[in-house]
Amino acid sequence: MTKSDTIHEPTSEHPRAARPDDLVPEWVGIDHVQVAIPVGAEDRARRFYVGVLGLVEVPKPAVMAARGGAWFERGAVRVHVGAEDPFVPARKAHPALALVGLRAFIDRAGLDATWNDELPDVVRCHVFDPFGNRIELIEASGSGGGST
Numbered sequence: 001m002t003k004s005d006t007i008h009e010p011t012s013e014h015p016r017a018a019r020p021d022d023l024v025p026e027w028v029g030i031d032h033v034q035v036a037i038p039v040g041a042e043d044r045a046r047r048f049y050v051g052v053l054g055l056v057e058v059p060k061p062a063v064m065a066a067r068g069g070a071w072f073e074r075g076a077v078r079v080h081v082g083a084e085d086p087f088v089p090a091r092k093a094h095p096a097l098a099l100v101g102l103r104a105f106i107d108r109a110g111l112d113a114t115w116n117d118e119l120p121d122v123v124r125c126h127v128f129d130p131f132g133n134r135i136e137l138i139e140a141s142g143s144g145g146g147s148t
Contacts, residue, residue: 032071032078033095035133038087042070044130045081052109053097055079089132096124096136106137113137 037045049055055072059065068083077097099105102123106113113125123139 029076032073032080034080034082035090035095035129035131035135036084036087037069037081037131037133039068039083039085041083041131042068042081045070048129049079049081052111087131089128089134091132091134094126094134094136096138098138098140100139100141102137102139 046057049070049072050057053072055074055077058071058073060069060071069081072079072081079095079097102125106125106127111127113127115125125137127135127137129135
């Protein structure tokens, strides 16, 4: 981490510890999430994110496409996969994607899902992509939302 990459946490001594409302950004959502894949594994990613999850691949700008990876989306869901060397899967950190008809989807797709009922009124499970990245899937219809 370089000096310019240092993250400053607000503290009582830090001048930005208490932010006036006019300095707080207006958060509106997440534009996309990115997960890592091994270099050269874009076709395997396509088979999972398009073939299994049903997302659609969208073109990356040429300057970014030269670095590998791929972009997938459907509706408001956007997942980018980026090629990394060395590659390490995210086994705890994860995107949480909401969809309607989660249980039926898992059955149809034949995914090995680990169901979790720790959050009341939230139907959710975890699956892994072909590279070992954890993906949380949440039932969007009538769920209370939330993830871990």
